Amino acid sequence: MSHRPTVLLIEDNAPQARLYQQYLKDEIINLSLIDNGKGAKELILAQSPELILLDLKLPDMDGREILQWLRSEQIVSSVIVITAHSTVDVAVDVMRLGAEDFLEKPFGADRLRITIQNMLDRRRLQHQVDDYQAKFERKSYHGFIGSSLPMQAVYRIIDAVAASKATVFITGQSGTGKEVCADAIHRQGTRAEKPFVAINCGAIPHDLMESEIFGHVKGAFTGAISERKGAAAQAEGGTLFLDEICEMSMELQTKLLRFIQSSSFQKVGSSVEEKVDLRFICATNKDPLEAVAAGKFREDLYYRLHVVPLHLPPLGERGDDIIEIALFFLNTYAKEEGKNFINFTPETEVILRSYNWPGNVRQLQNVIRNIVVLHNEKSVARIHLPSPLNTPLQALQSIPLAQGQHKQASSAPEHSAEPALSAYQGTIKSLAEVEREAIERAIRFCDDNIPRAAALLNVSPSTIYRKKQGWEESTPKEEEKLS
Structure with a gap:
């Protein structure tokens, strides 16, 4: 048997309430009716309805008070506001307070049924998304x-x-x-x-x-x-x-x-x-x-x-998990040792993420404990890292060469300096080109995160932004020359 969602109608006008009930008599829902704000709150706590149809003009309170109460109690029922006193300001106000849709009186049976069905469908989809995230995107x-x-x-x-x-x-x-x-x-x-x-x-x-x-x-x-x-x-x-x-x-x-x-x-x-x-x-x-x-x-x-x-994958293949695990150990040991550490600098995050961690989680755990025992700052900086992690460009060195460069370098004999040199003749690049390649490689490695790339390269983020702007401005001029 399929689940019948609970819908609560809060309407003080008895003839209109009966009319709405008649509109919805064939819908696969459990419809409850209440005509005042106080009783509505009690019923909401007792039934946890999926959907609330809320008239703004109630005998004992304004419907906005119920919207504010729902938010303060963190009740996740969807709300459709019903009112005969509609203005743009009223619509904006109730939406800001958490209402998800708005019906202006008078309205017909089809409009009410379609609005309710759309809202319930949206809730079902949201629950499926939430279930999927809980099942397939778990952080622990x-x-x-x-x-x-x-x-x-x-x-x-x-x-x-x-x-x-x-x-x-x-x-x-x-x-x-x-x-x-x-x-x-x-x-x-x-x-x-x-x-x-x-x-x-x-x-x-x-x-x-x-x-x-x-x-x-x-x-x-x-x-x-x-x-x-x-x-x-x-x-x-x-x-x-x-x-x-x-x-x-x-x-x-x-x-x-x-x-x-x-x-x-x-x-x-x-x-x-x-x-x-x-x-x-x-x-x-x-x-x-x-x-x-x-x-x-x-x-x-x-x-x-x-x-x-x-x-089980090695830690070096787990991407940002490295930072999550490192933060867990950092907070655990900082509390245990009475230290002030709370996070890592961007440069340190890049270094931790790019290191291959041959000892996996156990090695990371020991590194973080070493840092907490020997130092006491708010953020873990590169100077706090034990060897070999404290090498300034440790992470950048782990980035593989571009495919063409790798083939060219590997084609040279290992023990002959002259052939190796001749393999590069005619392919020497300008310093500006080398600089651009290094910056673009760092940006790609950091998933387009400019501050991280800047920390990796030991430069200011503004320097990278300025360089990128210059490259973008020069590209149209080069295209004009070619045309």
């Missing part, structure tokens, strides 16, 4: 920060797999947030209220790994002075996350494969088989197929685990 998600397209794709995959029991195989460089991703899958799914247990297979000695996963009984090995539950039993009903799974020994991989297939295991030193219900998520910072080819990872285990692959 279960521990992740960032709204870049690569991360939106990650969020959508997590949404899709969260309710399933299928194994998820997460790949990505160190520091990209693989455990955060596994935890997000757990928290988004039906097992969110159950335990999430993480094991780092690369941080535990091989001879202790079996005990860590399956547990052991008393006396199973030297030092086993009491019985211990392993991660498998601790994760009962929830999720077991095996990080850096390619570091696991081949012997234990065989036991893990059997455990995944049967959901049964034996503690070290025990002959009793135990059964658990849990979900497996695993991760690695390596290429698992390369590990299979090298004989370090069982092929059958790989295909058992590799049901839903999920790759």
Whole structure:
């Protein structure tokens, strides 16, 4: 059954109210009627109507007071104002107060029905847009920060797999947030209220790994002075996350494969088989197929685990997410350390955004903590950045050459100075041309943000604006000469 929107008619003239009701009797809406302002407020709070038809002349208050009240209470109902006393000033006034349409008495049935239908259609479209933005343009998600397209794709995959029991195989460089991703899958799914247990297979000695996963009984090995539950039993009903799974020994991989297939295991030193219900998520910072080819990872285990692959992008490919994450860490550590930092200078933003971040989010986190601990200003400037980020033109140097220049440079032999020089003969550009190319490259890199480009080039924004104006003025003159 489709949703019937609620429409509230606030009209003190009884004959007109009945007429409007007759006009709307065949519409698929729930129509309520009230004849005074006080009662209208109570009804609005009780019903939260999608649409309000508001007469301006009420016995106990002016309709404008209701518009002001709706705004102050942050009530999102759409409002169509009805009045017989229409002037341009009245129309402008009620629109300014939040009304979305205006009906002047008298009006016919078709006019009323069409106006109401258009308003309800507009609300439905707006809700669809809001839902889309909430679902596909999220700025954060279960521990992740960032709204870049690569991360939106990650969020959508997590949404899709969260309710399933299928194994998820997460790949990505160190520091990209693989455990955060596994935890997000757990928290988004039906097992969110159950335990999430993480094991780092690369941080535990091989001879202790079996005990860590399956547990052991008393006396199973030297030092086993009491019985211990392993991660498998601790994760009962929830999720077991095996990080850096390619570091696991081949012997234990065989036991893990059997455990995944049967959901049964034996503690070290025990002959009793135990059964658990849990979900497996695993991760690695390596290429698992390369590990299979090298004989370090069982092929059958790989295909058992590799049901839903999920790759986390490196931080350097996440664009403005870098600044969002950096601001989060800056505000967190500034509060923790009692420092004054609140933002970054434009130049610093450009440097942070253009650096390739080989250590990903973990490296960015450490850089920001270093800055907050060692300095205390309102804005993070380039001088506060640790090496190698404090290089003045660090970001500009990371911009690739234009395609033609790259081919020309690469065509020259590496160890011969003269051929390299001859490759450039006849293509040497004037200083003005080189300057223009550098400025235009910086502007493109900064997505047409002139202040950022100026910070990157270590010049004033007014200098770039002046240069651009000069180029634009000279172009028509050059065209005239050619013609």
